[in-house]
Amino acid sequence: MISLYSGEFLGLSVKELMIPSERVAHVQVGNSLEHALLVLTKSGYTAIPVLDSRYRLMGLISTPIIMDSILGLERIEFEQLDTKKVESAMNTEIPRINVQSNLQSSLNLLVDNPFLCIEDQSGIFEGILTRRSVLLRLSNEVKRNYRK
Numbered sequence: 001m002i003s004l005y006s007g008e009f010l011g012l013s014v015k016e017l018m019i020p021s022e023r024v025a026h027v028q029v030g031n032s033l034e035h036a037l038l039v040l041t042k043s044g045y046t047a048i049p050v051l052d053s054r055y056r057l058m059g060l061i062s063t064p065i066i067m068d069s070i071l072g073l074e075r076i077e078f079e080q081l082d083t084k085k086v087e088s089a090m091n092t093e094i095p096r097i098n099v100q101s102n103l104q105s106s107l108n109l110l111v112d113n114p115f116l117c118i119e120d121q122s123g124i125f126e127g128i129l130t131r132r133s134v135l136l137r138l139s140n141e142v143k144r145n146y147r148k
């Protein structure tokens with residue numbers, strides 16, 4: 001078995017496990033909610049990062065957030081999709097991890113979040129750490145150690 005205390009696994013850098021920014025579907029603050037819904041639907045992801053024009057991480061947008069923001073008193077006001085901007089609806093209260101951090105400091109956050117956004121010291125978006133990639137790595141480590 002791998003020893004979780006050896007530092008081998010928990011000491012892994014998040015950089016090593018992250019999906020880099022160029023492979024992450026995202027939208028920009030000034031995009032319309034219609035565009036965001038299109039990206040979410042086409043990619044099949046539940047939530048995606050929102051960036052500004054300088055590639056800084058501003059928040060997350062998801063299909064439930066979009067639907068909630070166009071919910072009228074008696075109907076869903078689809079016509080608002082075109083006029084409302086992502087920045088008016090996005091969730092800005094999101095956990096952020098630094099690209100220099102290790103897995104140990106992120107594990108707790110992954111319990112409640114399917115993925116975490118990674119940024120550098122100046123808030124520039126670097127990529128995401130998904131629960132899947134962490135579990136995949138753990139699973140591979142466990143298999144490797146059983147074979148020894």
Ligand code: AMP
Nearest residue numbers: 023024025045046047114115130131132
């Ligand atoms: P997964 O663990 O691969 O199922 O991903 C969990 C969540 O992470 C997805 O539902 C998305 O919200 C987000 N995610 C994973 N991969 C990407 C990606 N390439 N681009 C944008 N979001 C992603």
